[in-house]
Amino acid sequence: MFHRTLKLWISAALLAASICTPALTLADPDSDETQKVLEKSLSVVEIDREIAKIEQQQQQLEQSIEENTSRLQIQEHDIVTAKQQAGERIRAYYMGEREDLLGSLLSVKNFHDFLTVVDYISLIFERDQEIIGTYQQAYTKLKQNKQQLDKMSADLVKTKTDLQSEKARVVALQEEVDRSVASSKDPEKLKQMIDELGTFWNDVGLAEVRKYFKALDQAMKDFPDYVEQYNGSLATNGLNYTLTIKEENLNAFLRSKNALFNNFSFHFQSDQVIAEGQEGDLKLRLEGHYTVTDNPKNAIIFHVDKLVFNGLTLPDTTAKELEQDFDLGFYPQQMMPFIKATSVELEPQLMTVKLKLAL
Known part of the structure; x- marks a missing residue:
């Protein structure tokens, strides 16, 4: 089922034999120590992969925050204009300017002129409501985008914290692996096993587990x-x-x-x-x-x-x-x-x- 290169299969067989054969002791006090070293080395590989994912997430978040901030600046500029226009319309209602229109409506002398003035007033009121509504919608959208930006910023802080934590974790693990390799009876052989394990996991193991x-x-x-x-x-x-x-x-x-x-x-x-x-x-x-x-x-x-x-x-x-x-x-x-x-x-x-x- 696994269509992989012969070299990888040989590496897998060597690795399995190295892990499972009690007679092969590369680290003191026994083969269990070798098993622990291999586990830690595999953890280093996987945590490194997790770090790469977090770094990518951080870059995406930073880009999204930058783009969102630019959009907010444009929206804030647009909303100032919409707010001024809406304010003018609202003030008109309370400053008596609309009373002139009502006066015109009451002063018409025939039904045809009355309908004409009514249509004109309706258009003005509709336009006023449209401008006020545009401001309200722009303000609502601005608030939503600010909330989204706040959430992205909080996610970015968490992402950076997670990244620092994982980096510290992988450094500590790598130091443990390095010490174990250095103190083993055959450092070169153990290092070779670690390299083969990392290659086999990246090329075959992870894909098969995900399958x-x-x-x-x-x-x-x-x-x-x-x-x-x-x-x-x-x-x-x-x-x-x-x-x-x-x-x-x-x-x-x-x-x-x-x-x-x-x-x-x-x-x-x-x-x-x-x-x-x-x-x-x-x-x-x-x-x-x-x-x-x-x-x-x-x-x-x-x-x-x-x-x-x-x-x-x-x-x-x-x-x-x-x-x-x-x-x-x-x-x-x-x-x-x-x-x-x-x-x-x-x-x-x-x-x-x-x-x-x-x-």
Whole structure:
């Protein structure tokens, strides 16, 4: 399935052998130390990637703020003119200028002239209202854009804080890796393993992990099909409903959606979900849990607690990114619009979702 270069496969095999063979000890006191170094080196790679994303977000925010500030300056200039015009119209009502028009209306001597004056007054009033309305709309838009600019500025402050935090984090990790490499029995060999791991992850690993998450995302969009396929999974008791999801049924459902899950399985434990699989030399383990949310709509959301690739724990930045990019939850109202989830419970081999009528 993986159409990659032979060199990458060889690197993968060497890496797997290096990690899994107890006889190869590159760092004191044992191979567990090597495993930790490789995990930290992979975390450095991933946090560096997260830093690049944050830097891009910062640039986009700064550009948006600059563009928005320019628009606000133009709007503020336009609104001064609109305000002056609106003020003149409003003052006219209170300074008696409109009374002359009413006097003209009362002084006409025939019905035809009366209609002509009425039409003229109507046009003037309509124009006045249009100018006043233009000012009100411009003022409302100006306030909205200022609020948007304030939000962007706050987001930029947070982004800069996150960037500083991640940079400090990656520097500390890199220092740990460098110290571990320097103190190992074979620094050159360990450094080679770190380089091969980084190359393999960037060229193959990340794409394969995202491929599984994308397949899960697409499969969970069809979750109403699960309820239809296993029609005994939804039970009713008055205004309350119970959805029971058996581990074996969920795995069968996922495999019916994508052959990729033939070597990938979900396991329900107490308050925890574990999904894991292997294809060739690639191993993936996912640990997480579900929660119920009503924002922005009622849903059972999956949270990634831990992600392990080829025995190496990936950093929280990777887990968070995948959780944001792919939706592994499901939405009860896709099954029936009039129900909502209230709780979710996990126990060995079974997940139970409590629902009620959304009155």
